[in-house]
Amino acid sequence: MKKLLTALLILLPSALMAQEQVYNFSFDTWSKSKGAWDLFPENASDKQKVWGTVNHGTSFLGINTTVPEYEHVAVKGKGKAAAKVSSRSIMGTFATGNLYTGKFVKIIGMSGAEMYHGTPFKGRPKSLSGYVHYQPGKIDAAKAPYKDQKGKLDKGQIEIALYSWKQARHFLSTDGPSTPAQKDPDIVAYGSLVLDKDTGGYIPFTIDLKYVNDQEPGYLFIAVLASRLGEFFTGSSKSVIYVDEFQFNY
DSSP, rough: OOHHHHHHHHHHHHHHHTTOTTTTOOOOEEETTTTTSSOOOOTTTGGGGOOOSSHHGGGGGGOOSSEESSSSSSOOOOOOOOOEEEEEEEEEEEEOOOOEEEEEEEEEEETEEEEEEOOEEOOSSSSEEEEEEOOOOOOOOOOTTOOOTTTOOOOOEEEEEEEESSSSSEGGGOHHHHHGGGOOOEEEEEEEEEEEEEOOOOEEEEEOOOOSSSSOOOOEEEEEETTTGGTTTTTTTTTTEEEEEEEOOO
């Protein structure tokens, strides 16, 4: 009996790891610092600082592209909130509304940003589910190679990728677009949902993860984009995406 209990104690941490979720997947916890909204509490630990936005790069202008939404939520109840992510035109430059696992560092002039992509994660989930409400506008900002998209309806995206990274990926948008997950040599699994019309309210979604190898995941990257081509400064300054109650399914 003693040997059995010892074995169970050894297996328990790995079993819990296998069912790993992400801090603040419900998007209920928010705080504000120097005018910028954060998706973690005041005096948060490093482990709680999972989600990043560009808010700390735009808040000096009185602008937050990602904010808490307390009325329009997928699941109502005391203390419930959702994340509202909006694309904007800021001082004449298009800025896609985004929410991602990682850390924002700083704005670089009016041409880009420095950030870290990813949060430590060891699980191998089958899918990601949750609720999304997308309200696209017509694309009013477009740059090469997507100038032909101007006037068309914008598209939003929820993207998820597991990587074998040993540390978060440093990223400078001024160096050009990030490497597509499917082409990254460190990719373990990938899934994506593209939204090409107004959902008319919250709808449930499930994104299946496609595993491409048996590598152990080290980092997780999730990106919620109000304008999926925003990395190319292309999108609508009127596009808004709401997300709520995310969950990994095993």
